[in-house]
Amino acid sequence: MFVSKTNNRRIAKNTLLLYVRMMFTMLVSIYTSRVILDVLGIEDYGLYQTVGGIVGFLAFINGALSAGASRFMTFALGENNENKLKETFSTTFLIHLALAFVVVILAETIGSWFLYYKLQIAQERMDAAVYVFHLSVITAFFNLVQTPFSAVIIAREKMAIYAYVSIFEVSLKLLIVYLLLLGNFDKLVLYATLLCILQIGLIWFYLFYCRYKFHEVRFSVSCNPSVLRKLLGYSGWNLLGSISVALNDQGILILLNMFFNPAVVASRAVSLQVKMAAVQFVNNFRTAVNPQIIKKYAAHDEAGSRKLLLSSTKYSFYLMLILGVPICLMADSILHIWLKEVPPYAVPFLQIAVMTSVFNVFNTSFYTAFAATGRMKENALSAPIMGILCFFIIYVLFKFGFDPLAMSWGQLIMTLSLSFIVKPYFMVRYAGYSWKEIMQVFEVCLWVFLLSLPVPAFAYYYVDVSTWQGVILQGAIIVSSVVLVIYFAGIDKPIRIKLLNFVKQKIYCLK
Numbered sequence: 001m002f003v004s005k006t007n008n009r010r011i012a013k014n015t016l017l018l019y020v021r022m023m024f025t026m027l028v029s030i031y032t033s034r035v036i037l038d039v040l041g042i043e044d045y046g047l048y049q050t051v052g053g054i055v056g057f058l059a060f061i062n063g064a065l066s067a068g069a070s071r072f073m074t075f076a077l078g079e080n081n082e083n084k085l086k087e088t089f090s091t092t093f094l095i096h097l098a099l100a101f102v103v104v105i106l107a108e109t110i111g112s113w114f115l116y117y118k119l120q121i122a123q124e125r126m127d128a129a130v131y132v133f134h135l136s137v138i139t140a141f142f143n144l145v146q147t148p149f150s151a152v153i154i155a156r157e158k159m160a161i162y163a164y165v166s167i168f169e170v171s172l173k174l175l176i177v178y179l180l181l182l183g184n185f186d187k188l189v190l191y192a193t194l195l196c197i198l199q200i201g202l203i204w205f206y207l208f209y210c211r212y213k214f215h216e217v218r219f220s221v222s223c224n225p226s227v228l229r230k231l232l233g234y235s236g237w238n239l240l241g242s243i244s245v246a247l248n249d250q251g252i253l254i255l256l257n258m259f260f261n262p263a264v265v266a267s268r269a270v271s272l273q274v275k276m277a278a279v280q281f282v283n284n285f286r287t288a289v290n291p292q293i294i295k296k297y298a299a300h301d302e303a304g305s306r307k308l309l310l311s312s313t314k315y316s317f318y319l320m321l322i323l324g325v326p327i328c329l330m331a332d333s334i335l336h337i338w339l340k341e342v343p344p345y346a347v348p349f350l351q352i353a354v355m356t357s358v359f360n361v362f363n364t365s366f367y368t369a370f371a372a373t374g375r376m377k378e379n380a381l382s383a384p385i386m387g388i389l390c391f392f393i394i395y396v397l398f399k400f401g402f403d404p405l406a407m408s409w410g411q412l413i414m415t416l417s418l419s420f421i422v423k424p425y426f427m428v429r430y431a432g433y434s435w436k437e438i439m440q441v442f443e444v445c446l447w448v449f450l451l452s453l454p455v456p457a458f459a460y461y462y463v464d465v466s467t468w469q470g471v472i473l474q475g476a477i478i479v480s481s482v483v484l485v486i487y488f489a490g491i492d493k494p495i496r497i498k499l500l501n502f503v504k505q506k507i508y509c510l511k
Helices: 002-058 061-079 082-117 123-155 159-180 187-213 225-248 250-259 262-298 302-329 331-338 346-373 376-380 383-399 405-430 435-451 454-462 468-490 493-510
Strands: none
Touching (some): 002 159, 002 250, 002 262, 061 123, 061 225, 061 262, 082 123, 082 225, 123 187, 123 262, 225 250, 250 262, 250 383, 250 405, 262 302, 262 346, 302 331, 302 454, 331 346, 331 468, 346 405, 405 435, 435 468, 454 468, 468 493
16 A cells, blocks of 8 residues: 555656646747747748658657667566666667667668658758758767667656756757847758757767666676567567558658648648647656556556556546647637748648547557557557558548648548557457456546537637637636536546545645
8 A cells, every 4th residue: 555655656746747847848849839930931841840750750660669678677677677677778778779870871871862852842942951851860860879768767767857858958949949030041950950969968968867877877788688589579569560650750741741842741740749749748647657557567466557557548538638629629729829820731730630639548548558568469460550551541642632631530530440449459358458447448538528528619619719818718618618527527536535635735725
């Protein structure tokens, strides 16, 4: 009981730290993005997103290996095995170092060819695009090498360092925005240069911090063959999932540039930025709770691991719903308040992307069940196949002249299939879960979702948003109604009583 309370307090503390970080970074990022879009212009902003997307696509393997590194280090901590932890770090570092050189070679050959011959780039901006591309390759190299150090921080649950560094990072990005307004430099080239310097500086900070704080962060040329086989075996299956993510994130941006002008790419990038701010709201909670799910499983508390995963999935959905409903209904107001010039397609891109993210909570949360058990084969045979199929269907639709929104609808359909059919099936068959407990989560979340719609729909149609007061009123009605529905229909009575007593206690302390 004492250990459980300690773990709960750790989750709550880490979640709070991550939310403080998120709120500050989100507010500054929203402002800086508005200025950057205005300074660079829609065309150059779209060009930057596309060129960076090429390198991001080539570095997709990092997603698979970073998940494996975090999982095995967390598992070693759960087993209280110090030697295994040191061997896992050294092996992971060697793999990422080798991978970094492979990505550089692929980027400077295949990536450069794609940049010159496949993308729609105005001839007068080609030199700037090539410069940005090479800087992106350099940044990708250091990001890959740094990944094992981030995995150590997550495994150790030292989330405070993320909060402090992120606040420092966005503050410097704010400074970069003001530097863009000075002089007659090429704004795109200057922005890419300063951002590259900032990222490399932060990477070196993480490296020295981990080297100083954690005794397992000691580089060794030798690696444990057993750890190497397990890590590559786990990550090998996870690799397919990373291919799917790369195709449907950076790959889609590249597709849009191949068939449409950079303004459409900018629209997609703008909508993704708002969506990612909302998704980060949930990811912070999952980042805090996931290590506990894995550690419980490593300590042979399978029932506790399952219970924590399902309850955290439910609350992750609630968190996303609180943001998702108002963003979808107020997308036009949000973008017109945020940006001086709203790119075409930005509003529908944002609405569909956010709704996709609401339901994708189940897909991403259920992934942890496979990460805990190490059964990555089953997970790897579901999401990647559907993601790759979705990508090629979108490519064919674009070939036949469909508009850019076909991409968003295709991703929504894929997400619904993964979240409600494919992932639950594999959880029941291979991860020890029962249909009954999964369906209980779905049932509660479905009722909360349906009950959350009537009042926001009323506010959407009948509240005048032509003034600031109207926008604020509409937002307040939508958010408060969703929160009340979650409180009364989505939370168990014992939790409601604890939450109410907690609020009363805090109010009493303020008196």
